Amino acid sequence: MKIDLNITPIENELENPKWPILIAGPCSAESEEQMVDTALKLKNSKRISYFRAGIWKPRTRPGMFEGVGEVGLQWIQTVKKETGLLTACEIATPEHAELALKYGIDMLWVGARTSVNPFAVQDIADSIKGSDVAVLVKNPVNPDLQLWIGALERINGAGITRLAAIHRGFSSYEKIPFRNDPMWKIAIALKTACPDLPIICDPSHIAGVREFVPLVAQKALNLDMNGLMVEVHNNPAIAKSDAQQQLLPEDYAQMIYSLQLREPSISMGIEITELEEYRQEIDLIDEMIIQKLARRMELSRRIGQYKRDHSLMVLQIDRWEKILQNRIAMGSAMSINPKFLKKFLEMLHEESINLQTESSE
Ligand code: PEP
Numbered sequence: 602m603k604i605d606l607n608i609t610p611i612e613n614e615l616e617n618p619k620w621p622i623l624i625a626g627p628c629s630a631e632s633e634e635q636m637v638d639t640a641l642k643l644k645n646s647k648r649i650s651y652f653r654a655g656i657w658k659p660r661t662r663p664g665m666f667e668g669v670g671e672v673g674l675q676w677i678q679t680v681k682k683e684t685g686l687l688t689a690c691e692i693a694t695p696e697h698a699e700l701a702l703k704y705g706i707d708m709l710w711v712g713a714r715t716s717v718n719p720f721a722v723q724d725i726a727d728s729i730k731g732s733d734v735a736v737l738v739k740n741p742v743n744p745d746l747q748l749w750i751g752a753l754e755r756i757n758g759a760g761i762t763r764l765a766a767i768h769r770g771f772s773s774y775e776k777i778p779f780r781n782d783p784m785w786k787i788a789i790a791l792k793t794a795c796p797d798l799p800i801i802c803d804p805s806h807i808a809g810v811r812e813f814v815p816l817v818a819q820k821a822l823n824l825d826m827n828g829l830m831v832e833v834h835n836n837p838a839i840a841k842s843d844a845q846q847q848l849l850p851e852d853y854a855q856m857i858y859s860l861q862l863r864e865p866s867i868s869m870g871i872e873i874t875e876l877e878e879y880r881q882e883i884d885l886i887d888e889m890i891i892q893k894l895a896r897r898m899e900l901s902r903r904i905g906q907y908k909r910d911h912s913l914m915v916l917q918i919d920r921w922e923k924i925l926q927n928r929i930a931m932g933s934a935m936s937i938n939p940k941f942l943k944k945f946l947e948m949l950h951e952e953s954i955n956l957q958t959e960s961s962e
């Protein structure tokens with residue numbers, strides 16, 4: 602499937618135009634001091650194309666911090682005056698769009714809770730018709746590529762050509778390693794359908810905790826994404842929204858400097874070695890293995906309860922023998938040493954039996 606969008610480039614303003622677009626700033630605008638201090642530090646890193654801040658916050662539950670509103674746009678103007686940075690904020694209604702344009706915000710984005718709704722997106726598209734603002738469309742919270750494409754088409758249909766998509770992952774009811782499930786294949790499918798459309802990854806909302814932000818950012822660049830949107834706060838501990846995932850400006854700079862681009866000749870900072878690259882991938886894999894193990898153990902506990910309720914024996918030797926045979930064959934086909942795999946499975950089985958026994962008591 603190919604989609605036809607009329608795209609023109611979004612300016613980058615970095616030292617090297619081949620670097621990915623880098624959008625950084627707090628989840629929410631909280632005070633003028635927080636905004637200016639964060640922006641000055643980001644500006645000093647020399648690795649920022651746009652300063653972002655949420656002015657109106659679409660919160661999943663009422664009663665949480667819902668943003669400062671219009672006064673935040675004045676603070677963005679102060680940031681622009683004092684740092685010269687280009688600026689970006691989220692809009693969710695035509696009124697937001699109108700105000701953001703009135704205050705000269707350079708880039709607008711449609712959030713994940715808005716891009717799910719074609720009526721809301723169309724209203725926004727109608728309200729920015731005729732303007733030359735750059736617009737980014739986040740993926741909808743649910744994994745629906747057509748809905749994401751539809752939102753991009755509506756904005757593009759209003760004559761907005763400086764357009765890009767933001768991949769921020771998808772809500773998941775299952776317990777997963779990250780806050781949002783990246784489902785990278787959806788972003789890749791979008792890229793395939795429209796190769797001219799830049800896709801910017803938001804590793805902060807995918808990761809949900811600051812420790813994982815660099816891993817996700819590197820993965821996005823490995824997949825040839827065209828930019829990053831990262832939440833950065835001068836004091837994340839007291840942030841009014843998304844406190845756990847925001848980075849300090851110095852940690853942001855360090856992350857960007859050590860990210861590896863696909864063409865090492867255009868690295869954004871210090872070169873990282875091939876060894877470092879392997880290690881980063883191993884870290885990601887280990888984390889996934891641990892998450893999967895946790896899920897497997899949770900299932901063992903549930904099986905224990907089921908067996909108790911149905912008066913079944915904990916150890917069912919036939920099933921175990923079948924598991925062993927089948928997994929070892931699977932592993933051998935993937936060049937995993939059968940002796941190692943047998944030892945590993947036996948340890949896993951032993952723990953599973955312990956858990957089942959505990960939960961069947
Ligand atoms: C945000 O960028 O702060 C935000 C609310 O993101 P999302 O729409 O991806 O949840």
Ligand code: MN
Nearest residue numbers: 628832842843
């Ligand atoms: Mn946020």
